[in-house]
Amino acid sequence: MLAMNYRGPYRVRADHKPDPVIEHPGDAIVRVTRSCICGSDLHLYHGMVPDTRVGHTFGHEFIGVVEDVGTGVQNLKVGDRVLVPFNLFCGSCFFCQRELFGNCHNTNPQATAVGAIYGYSHTAGGYDGGQAEYVRVPMADVGPFKIPDDIHDDDAVLLTDALPTGYQAAEMGDIQEGDTVVVFGAGPVGIFAAKSAWLMGAGRVIVVDCVDYRLEFVKRYAQCEVVNFLEVNDMALHIKKMTDWMGADVCIDAVGGDASGNITQTITGRLMKVQGGASTVLHWCINSVRKGGNVSIVGVYGPTTNAVPIGNALNKGLTLRMNQASVKRHLPRLIEHIRAGHIDPKQIITHRIPLEEVADAYHIFSSKLDNCIKPILIPPS
Numbered sequence: 007m008l009a010m011n012y013r014g015p016y017r018v019r020a021d022h023k024p025d026p027v028i029e030h031p032g033d034a035i036v037r038v039t040r041s042c043i044c045g046s047d048l049h050l051y052h053g054m055v056p057d058t059r060v061g062h063t064f065g066h067e068f069i070g071v072v073e074d075v076g077t078g079v080q081n082l083k084v085g086d087r088v089l090v091p092f093n094l095f096c097g098s099c100f101f102c103q104r105e106l107f108g109n110c111h112n113t114n115p116q117a118t119a120v121g122a123i124y125g126y127s128h129t130a131g132g133y134d135g136g137q138a139e140y141v142r143v144p145m146a147d148v149g150p151f152k153i154p155d156d157i158h159d160d161d162a163v164l165l166t167d168a169l170p171t172g173y174q175a176a177e178m179g180d181i182q183e184g185d186t187v188v189v190f191g192a193g194p195v196g197i198f199a200a201k202s203a204w205l206m207g208a209g210r211v212i213v214v215d216c217v218d219y220r221l222e223f224v225k226r227y228a229q230c231e232v233v234n235f236l237e238v239n240d241m242a243l244h245i246k247k248m249t250d251w252m253g254a255d256v257c258i259d260a261v262g263g264d265a266s267g268n269i270t271q272t273i274t275g276r277l278m279k280v281q282g283g284a285s286t287v288l289h290w291c292i293n294s295v296r297k298g299g300n301v302s303i304v305g306v307y308g309p310t311t312n313a314v315p316i317g318n319a320l321n322k323g324l325t326l327r328m329n330q331a332s333v334k335r336h337l338p339r340l341i342e343h344i345r346a347g348h349i350d351p352k353q354i355i356t357h358r359i360p361l362e363e364v365a366d367a368y369h370i371f372s373s374k375l376d377n378c379i380k381p382i383l384i385p386p387s
């Protein structure tokens with residue numbers, strides 16, 4: 007089959023690899039009809055995630071059709087159209103029983119913190135991902151979700167990660183009626199966090215980024231105010247001025263970063279490093295939120311130590327919440343929002359690129375070229 011193949015930082019290509027096979031009675035094989043590239047894949051592409059091995063196939067956002075099932079699979083049959091949440095989970099451990107599917111205890115037992123994620127390095131379990139023609143889906147009775155007939159493939163693929171993650175970001179912010187919510191990052195996750203903030207009762211939504219075409223998109227799509235941080239000297243002061251000197255009720259980090267805090271530099275060419283090595287955006291969240299406010303973090307950080315401005319967080323009495331999204335928990339509610347017309351996820355898809363051209367797709371998405379917001383990869387038919 008054709009599959010994305012990681013060769014090293016900034017080097018990916020499409021190669022022929024052996025088709026995946028059923029390795030366990032609980033497995034299914036899914037023929038992929040669409041997959042996305044995610045901001046999380048950029049962390050792999052940039053070499054930020056330890057134990058990302060040459061030869062690994064990325065891709066944790068994919069949908070497809072069940073091609074084969076193991077003898078133990080009861081809930082799926084050949085031909086079912088399924089979306090596969092990005093986390094692999096067992097469905098029965100302490101965490102899964104509490105619907106914390108992103109924190110499953112059984113799918114990545116060697117790791118101390120991270121759960122298992124398709125196509126996300128051996129740190130996240132070493133499972134090959136869905137930027138391919140076929141993918142092996144373990145525990146197929148538990149993770150995959152049959153796509154209702156009235157849900158479009160383009161919406162379904164965004165339900166594997168970006169939309170539920172944005173939604174969970176807003177949920178973890180514990181938004182109260184009328185709250186002012188500041189979302190850092192106007193990528194797919196930030197866009198959906200902004201949209202979700204309104205669904206949860208926000209009175210005002212402000213999105214911060216430095217990429218103008220993304221800010222223009224989110225302003226229109228989520229009817230929010232926007233700030234280009236390159237035009238601002240002091241972010242916390244700026245947000246305070248915008249909020250009658252209170253600060254935001256809720257700040258959401260939909261950016262993430264690396265241990266050196268240099269992610270902004272890779273995008274803008276400007277050095278935005280914050281002393282102490284923490285991410286710029288984490289400082290901005292903690293300093294821009296009001297006393298007693300909530301900071302919700304879904305942006306991904308390397309598993310290395312990050313210096314958090316914990317003193318300010320303590321002095322302000324903040325609540326900090328963060329997690330990998332538990333995708334499956336949100337699906338029924340999000341499908342109802344799509345049906346009701348509250349949200350139209352597929353509008354964020356800007357590029358449809360053949361899987362053969364995966365190297366171009368990564369380059370365009372990583373470098374923010376050609377007004378790219380969300381690229382999807384189409385396998386050969």
Ligand code: NAD
Pocket residue numbers: 044045046047048049167168171190191192193194195196214215216217220235260261262263269270273286287303304305306307329330331379
């Ligand atoms: P993306 O790369 O498309 O978007 C990130 C955006 O942040 C870009 O538009 C960039 O210009 C902007 N940015 C960079 N520095 C900034 C700063 N200091 N302030 C404000 N904006 C800044 O990525 P995405 O797909 O939207 O994902 C966003 C983050 O969410 C990534 O870190 C990704 O790994 C993470 N993520 C987490 C989960 C989870 O379950 N927790 C799931 C999916 C994605």
Ligand code: ZN
Pocket residue numbers: 044045046047066067092167168
């Ligand atoms: Zn993702």
